[in-house]
């Protein structure tokens with residue numbers, strides 16, 4: 001497949017039809033010098049522009065430079081195509097402390113997320129100053145991208161945490177079929193999609209006047225690593241599993257309906273008067289009609305980080321959602337879910353991230369952060 005465009009009004013990797021693989025990384029900035037940080041962001045942008053087109057990270061490449069010097073590309077993607085690679089950057093709340101003179105530019109929408117009932121966040125895999133989401137159809141290509149940015153950032157940033165993901169759990173385009181999460185359900189049926197231009201404008205992209213001008217055309221990203229208690233789930237009856245989500249497992253249709261994309265009918269009753277879609281079904285609690293028409297663009301991935309030494313898979317969902325303002329979108333939805341969702345018996349949120357993803361890059365003279373610095 002052809003390389004995806006790197007330049008545009010919005011960053012690639014948000015409405016881009018979700019690729020199969022993810023390597024997500026969060027960095028802490030360790031340099032104290034603003035100029036060094038800007039230089040690094042410029043170098044990152046040039047490298048990302050090349051890698052997303054299937055080229056080496058640097059202009060000499062893995063084997064084209066001086067034999068005495070470390071190569072400006074690490075080499076493991078030599079001979080591989082671009083594989084749909086997109087690289088998307090975001091700035092975390094902690095970047096806006098007084099280290100780089102950015103405090104006055106911190107958007108209100110980047111306020112720390114509240115504490116949600118039941119979460120068990122590990123600080124060492126949460127937060128961070130700058131994140132990079134690399135998505136591709138080939139995991140080697142996504143890993144190569146992150147690794148080379150980390151290489152370029154040596155001495156200026158350090159990797160705080162990173163996450164590999166496989167098997168997209170969302171479709172972000174009507175041209176894609178809906179994939180399944182590790183609970184076996186189709187995930188992403190009622191998602192914001194690339195084709196819904198007016199919804200994206202209303203729900204996804206930051207508009208002029210929303211906050212500081214530098215975020216115009218950008219979007220806010222929330223990440224949550226959600227561990228699943230797979231073994232308990234696998235001992236739950238099919239009927240209970242379907243009740244929890246409010247959809248059937250095979251087709252992904254709303255309970256009481258036949259087809260995946262049939263409308264949810266929250267008013268439908270069983271002969272005994274109980275609702276067909278339970279009052280606390282996941283799709284009812286998360287539905288825009290429960291939250292003043294708040295939508296999310298979900299773009300998460302399954303993960304399996306091996307096993308936990310106790311005979312259980314260390315597995316779950318690396319949830320990623322984009323939106324215009326998390327205070328009106330992710331936060332109220334997650335507050336409702338964390339209080340009422342019966343799914344909570346089978347999951348635990350173990351990491352959290354919030355990032356402001358700036359608008360897209362105009363051309364080769366532009367760089368990530370130009371609108372901010």
Ligand code: HEM
Nearest residue numbers: 185186187188189190226245283286287288317333334347
């Ligand atoms: C819908 C699974 C966590 C927000 C769904 C659906 C499934 C699902 C199977 C129905 C298909 C669809 O429309 O996509 C899960 C699993 C989760 C999880 C397994 C955790 C491991 C979350 C979280 C949020 C969220 C943390 C946001 C805070 C939504 C929304 C919908 C949805 C907005 C669409 C509801 C609608 O409009 O019909 N989820 N989800 N989910 N989920 Fe989740």
